Amino acid sequence: MKAVDAGPGAPMSPRSFAIAHQRPKSSFLGCSKITDYEILGKLGEGTFGEVHRAQSKKTKAHVALKKIIMHNEKDGFPITALREIKLLKLLSHQNVLRLEDMAVEHPARTDKRKRPIMYMVTPYMDHDLSGLLDNPTVHFTEPQIKCYLLQLLEGLRYLHENHILHRDMKAANLLINNKGILQIADFGLARHYEGPTPKPGGGGGEGRREYTSLVVTRWYRPPELLMSLKRYTTAIDMWGVGCVFGEMLLGKPILTGESDGHQLEIIFDLCGTPTEETMPGWKSLPGAEALSPRPRPGNLSQRFREKGSGAISLLRELLKLDWRARVNAHDALQHPYFRNAPLPAQPGDLPMFEESHEFDRRKFHDRKAALPPAPKGGTVGRGVLDSNSGPNSGFNTGEGFHGRNGANGSRYPRNGPPPPPPGERRPAWQRDRDRDLPPRPPVPHDYANGWDGAADHPDSYRGRGRDGPPRGRGGGGGAREAPADRDFYYPSYDREGGGGRREPPRDDRRRHDWDDRHHDWDRRRIDYDDRSRNSRTRSRSRSPVVRDRDRDRDYRR
Amino acid sequence: MAHLTNPLATPDQLYRRSQFSALPADLQDIIFFQSQLLTQAAGLLLQLPQSVTAQANVLLARFWLVEPLLSQEFSSLSAAVLYLAAKLGPAPASPRNIANVYTYLLSPYSPLFREPVSSQTSSQIKPPDDTGSYTPSEPAYQAFHTTLLALEARILYTLAFDTHVALPHPLAVTYLQALDFFALPTQAEKNALGSLAVAYLNTALLSPQQLYATHQPPALAVAAVYNAARDVGAKMPECAWWRLWMRLSMRRRCWGG
Numbered sequence: 001m002k003a004v005d006a007g008p009g010a011p012m013s014p015r016s017f018a019i020a021h022q023r024p025k026s027s028f029l030g031c032s033k034i035t036d037y038e039i040l041g042k043l044g045e046g047t048f049g050e051v052h053r054a055q056s057k058k059t060k061a062h063v064a065l066k067k068i069i070m071h072n073e074k075d076g077f078p079i080t081a082l083r084e085i086k087l088l089k090l091l092s093h094q095n096v097l098r099l100e101d102m103a104v105e106h107p108a109r110t111d112k113r114k115r116p117i118m119y120m121v122t123p124y125m126d127h128d129l130s131g132l133l134d135n136p137t138v139h140f141t142e143p144q145i146k147c148y149l150l151q152l153l154e155g156l157r158y159l160h161e162n163h164i165l166h167r168d169m170k171a172a173n174l175l176i177n178n179k180g181i182l183q184i185a186d187f188g189l190a191r192h193y194e195g196p197t198p199k200p201g202g203g204g205g206e207g208r209r210e211y212t213s214l215v216v217t218r219w220y221r222p223p224e225l226l227m228s229l230k231r232y233t234t235a236i237d238m239w240g241v242g243c244v245f246g247e248m249l250l251g252k253p254i255l256t257g258e259s260d261g262h263q264l265e266i267i268f269d270l271c272g273t274p275t276e277e278t279m280p281g282w283k284s285l286p287g288a289e290a291l292s293p294r295p296r297p298g299n300l301s302q303r304f305r306e307k308g309s310g311a312i313s314l315l316r317e318l319l320k321l322d323w324r325a326r327v328n329a330h331d332a333l334q335h336p337y338f339r340n341a342p343l344p345a346q347p348g349d350l351p352m353f354e355e356s357h358e359f360d361r362r363k364f365h366d367r368k369a370a371l372p373p374a375p376k377g378g379t380v381g382r383g384v385l386d387s388n389s390g391p392n393s394g395f396n397t398g399e400g401f402h403g404r405n406g407a408n409g410s411r412y413p414r415n416g417p418p419p420p421p422p423g424e425r426r427p428a429w430q431r432d433r434d435r436d437l438p439p440r441p442p443v444p445h446d447y448a449n450g451w452d453g454a455a456d457h458p459d460s461y462r463g464r465g466r467d468g469p470p471r472g473r474g475g476g477g478g479a480r481e482a483p484a485d486r487d488f489y490y491p492s493y494d495r496e497g498g499g500g501r502r503e504p505p506r507d508d509r510r511r512h513d514w515d516d517r518h519h520d521w522d523r524r525r526i527d528y529d530d531r532s533r534n535s536r537t538r539s540r541s542r543s544p545v546v547r548d549r550d551r552d553r554d555y556r557r
Numbered sequence: 558m559a560h561l562t563n564p565l566a567t568p569d570q571l572y573r574r575s576q577f578s579a580l581p582a583d584l585q586d587i588i589f590f591q592s593q594l595l596t597q598a599a600g601l602l603l604q605l606p607q608s609v610t611a612q613a614n615v616l617l618a619r620f621w622l623v624e625p626l627l628s629q630e631f632s633s634l635s636a637a638v639l640y641l642a643a644k645l646g647p648a649p650a651s652p653r654n655i656a657n658v659y660t661y662l663l664s665p666y667s668p669l670f671r672e673p674v675s676s677q678t679s680s681q682i683k684p685p686d687d688t689g690s691y692t693p694s695e696p697a698y699q700a701f702h703t704t705l706l707a708l709e710a711r712i713l714y715t716l717a718f719d720t721h722v723a724l725p726h727p728l729a730v731t732y733l734q735a736l737d738f739f740a741l742p743t744q745a746e747k748n749a750l751g752s753l754a755v756a757y758l759n760t761a762l763l764s765p766q767q768l769y770a771t772h773q774p775p776a777l778a779v780a781a782v783y784n785a786a787r788d789v790g791a792k793m794p795e796c797a798w799w800r801l802w803m804r805l806s807m808r809r810r811c812w813g814g
Contacts (some may be wrong), residue, residue, distance in 0.1 A: 031714055074652070076706040077713060079644050085718045086645065102718050116710065 034105035034119065037065065053124055062124035065103065067117060077118075084187045085120065087164060095155030097122050097175060097185040125175035125183060127353060129244065132176060133251055138353055142308075145248045146344035148174075150333065151182040152241060157329035159184070160234040165193045167215040169240025171247050180347030189215050193234070198328035204235025206324060216240065218263055219253050223274070224323045226264050227287035235323040238332070242318030249307045249315075265293070271319055272298030279321035310337040563615070563723050566770040570622045585626055586765035591670065592617065593763040595662060596635045598669050602658045603650050605643055607759070612722040613642035614762040615769045616712065622770055623715050629708060632663055636701075637708035645720055656693045656701045664691035725774035725781065729754045732782050736798065738791060746789070753785035754778075 037054040043064060044051050052065045068081045088099035101121035129148070132138055140148075152174060159166055167189040175183045195208030210230035216222070222239030224232060246254035255270065257263025268274070273293045274282045282288050300319065304312050314337040317327035327335075338344055580588075593614050600610030617638045636659050643650040662669050693701060713720070730751065738750050758781045761768040768777060786793050 031717055074702075076640070076644075076709045079649070082645055082713075082718075082720065086720050089719055090721055104714065 031102040031104050031118075032121070034065075034103050034117075037063065037103060037121070039065070052119075063100065063121050064124045065119040065121055067119050069117075080188050081118075081120075084190070087187045087190050087192075088120075091159070091162065091164075093155060093158040094181065095151045095183055096158060097125070097183040122185075123177075125177045125185075127176045128172050128185075129174040129176060129182070129248070130171035132353060133171060133247060135353065139251075140248055141342075141345070143342045143345035144350055145245075146338055146342075147180065147347060147350060148176070148182050148248065149241075149245055150338060150344050151347070152184070152244065153329045153333050155182070155184045156237055156241065157333065159190075160237070160329055161197050163192050163194075163197065164190055165211075165234060166190050166237050166240075168217060168220075169237045169244065170217050170220040171244050171253070174244065178352040180345070180350035182347075195233075198234050198330055200328075200330045200334075203325045203328055203331075204233040204238065204323050207231030207233045218257055218260065219243065219255050221263065222323065223264060223267050223271075223279070223282075223321055224285065226260055226267070227282065227285035227291075229285050229287075229323070233323060234328060235326040238318055238326050238328060239323075241329075241332070242315055245311075245315060245318060246304070249304060249311060254303075264291070267321075268293050268296065268298070270298055270300050270303065271321055272296060274321050280324070282321070310335075310340050313337065561723050561775075562773055563721075563769070564619075564719060565773070566619075566622050566767065571767070571771070574622055580626065588626060588631060589618075589621065589765040590763050592631045592635050595632060595659075595669065596639055597759075597763070598662055599635065599639055599655070599658045602662070603639070603643070603654055605639070605648065605650060606646065608724060608726070609642050609646040609648075610639065611724055611726070611759070611762055612646070613638040615722045615724075616642060616716065616720065618767055618770050620712055620715055622767070624711075629711070630704075632659060633701075633704045633708055634712075635659075637705050637712055640705055641709050641712060641720065642722075652702050652705055653698065655705065656698050659701070660693040660697070661691045666691050723774045724758075725776075725778035726755060726758055728774055728778035729758060729781050732778055736782070736794070738782075738786070746791075750785055750789050750791060753788055754781040757781035757784050 036057055038057055040053045040055060040062075042050055043053050050067045052067070054063050054065050055061070056063055068078060085099065085102070088097070092098070099120060099122055103119040103121055105117045105119065107116065133140075156166070156169075164187075166184065166187070168186055169184075173184065173186040175185050177183075191211070193208070193211070196205060198205060207229075208231070211232065213225050213228045213230055213232070216225060216236060220240040220243045222232075222236050225236055243253070243255060255263065255266050257266055272278060273295045274288075276282075300316060301312050304315060314332065314335045317335065318332065320326040596613050596617060597610055600607070600613065613635075617635065620634070620638065636655050640650060640652065640655055661667055733751060733754060738747070758777060761777060761781070772780075783793070
C-alpha cells in the first residue's frame, strides 16, 4: 500500500494516471508458497497459531511465519485473522510491523481431509520488549528507554492518525530488532475508530461511538475500560504506553492486578483515587457504581523518584485517570523528557542483545501461582487443538507440535528426564531439538523446581549445549544461556555482540525476578461474533487441561 | 491515507480479461451484470447494509480480473464474496442464511431473473406451501457450505488477502455538502439529488465496465455528483470544481505514504 507519487500539481494523462495508480503487479499474483521459504525453526505460539522463523529463498531475508489455524471449520477463514491482515495491508510505517506476504502450504495430496494452511509473513524481529526486559542481563539505560519510547509514540501517532485503535498495547506486543528499531505488532484486536483524530494539545478527546470494553490485557488496561466505558478513545492506547514506559523504567510490569477489581485498586494506589477533578464523570461509568475507594493521594512520584522528574512528569501525563485529558501521542512526543539530557539514543547506537522472546521466558517461572483468570470471551478464532492431528501440525512434520501443556510428557524422549511440573513451559524449539539429540542425561531430583536445579549440573548441560550436532553457535555463551536454555539452538545470529561478559554470576540469575512477573496470559480477547465464543466455550468444557493450554497458546511473539 | 484508495486493475489485467474465455464479449458482460445483480439482491434479502454488499460487488469484480469468468460457478462465487464481505463487516451472515437466500433467489419463485411481470400477476404467483422447492435440503446445504468455504479461500488467495475496499458513497455525500447542494430550498430537491448520486454509484457496481476496478473512489464520487446534478438540472459551479478533490485526494495519498 505504498503511496504512489503523482506530482500533486502536474496534469496527468488518463493513461499515466492509470499507471501511477495501478496495483503493484506482484499483489495480484496471489500468495507465495511455503516452499519459497526455508523453515529455520519454531519461535513460539501466537494467537492464531505457531510462529516459525524462516528465510526467504528469494530475498534471503529472515522472516517470521505466523500460522493461521483454521479452527472453526464451519466458519471458514478466521475473522480476526482477516481483520488483522486487512489492517496490516493498509499500514506502512517504520514503527509498525509490516506484513510482507502471505504464504500457503498445501498438504500432501494423499490426505484429502487436510486443508491448506496459511501463514502471515512478517520481518523477523529479534526480541519483544517483554522478553528483553525479563532478560536479567539486559539493563536499559535512560537514552535507550527514551529511544524506544519515542519510536513507540511515533508508531502510535501514525496508527491513531489513520483511525486505528490498537487495543492491545503491551510490552509483549512491541518487537525490537538488533538495529534498535521498535515495531508495534499484533493487530488482532485493532479496529478502525470513528470520530476525529487526536489533535495537538487536545488530549484524547471525546469518544464518538461505542465499542466493546473487553479489550486490552488487564495489566495494561486503563481505568475507564475497567469501569466499562464504551465510548473510549485513542487514550486507551496511551495508558498502555504509560504502563510500558513504567515497565521499562522499573524492569517489570508496574500494574499487575490479579482481578479487574484489584487492578483498579492498584491503579488508585499509583495515581490516586479518582475525584471529579482528576476523572470527571467517573461516578457515572457503569463499572464505578459499586466503587467507593478509600481516598489516597497516589504514590507515583515515590515509586519512580529515582528515575528523575522528567520521567515522572511524562508518566503522570500518560497515566492520567481522566481519559479526555490524557496526553496524546502527538503531545507526548513534544514532552521535555525527550529534549533533556541524557538525550535519546539513536536506534543504531543501541547495544545488541541475544534474541529474547516472551515465549522463551515462560519456562522460567512457576506460573501456576500467578495464573490469571481465564478470559471471559475467549480468543476469537481459536479453539482447543487436537493433540496431534489437528490443524496445528504443519510443515508435514509428522509428529507435529503436540503436547502443548506441560502435563503431556510426549514432547520428551522416552528415556529423557521426567516431564516438568505442569506450570513449567518449555519453548517449542527446545522440543524440536530434543528430537535431534541423544537422550538427555538423568536429571537431578530437584528438577521440578524449575530451572534452578539445572544450575547444579552446569557442565553436563552446557557441554551438551555446545557439542550437540545441530548447534551453530560459537564459543561465547550468550547472555541468554541460562541453564534452562541448555539446549537452545542459537542460530549464528549476532553472536559477536553477545558474549559472557554480560552474564552475571549464576546465583544472581537464579530466581532473579522471574517470579514476580506474573503474567496475564488471559488476553481478554473479545468476540467479534458469537460463533467463535460458542466454539471456544464448547471446547473448554470438553477439555480438563484447557487452562494450561490457554496459557501456553497465548504466546505473543 | 491508503484506506481511502483502492487497488486498481492493471491495463494487462483488463486486456487479458477479454481473452480469458472463448465466450463472446456480450455474454461475458451479461454474466458479470447478472452476478452482481444477484449479489445485490441477496444482500437486500440478508438485510446487509449496502456498504457491505457493495464491497462484495467490488471483490467479485476484482476476482474476475484475475480468474477466468468460467472458472467457478457464478452464483456460488456471488455467495462467497457476500459471505466474505459480511464477515468483515459489522454483521456477519451465517452460511445457513446465505444458503437459504441463494436457493430462493435461484428458484422459479423468485422474481429475479424471470420475465418482468406486471404487478398484478406477480402477486398471484405465490410460492407453494411446499417449502422444499425453494429452501435447500440438508445435503444441498452441506454441499453449498463446502463450496462456500472453498471459494472463500480461493477468493482470498486470488486477491492476496487484500480485502480492503474503499467506497465512494460517503465521499459523494461530502462533495454534495461542500458544494452546498444540501442547502437547496426543499427537502424533495435535496433528497432527489442525494439519492440520484448514490443510485449512480450503485449502478456503477453492476457495470461490466469495471468502474470500481479502474477508478479511485474520488473520481467515481465526482462523476456521480456531476451526473446527478445534471439530471436534476441543478446549477453547478462554472469552474472545474472536481479538480479540487481529485488533486486533494492525490495529495493526501502522498502524505499518507
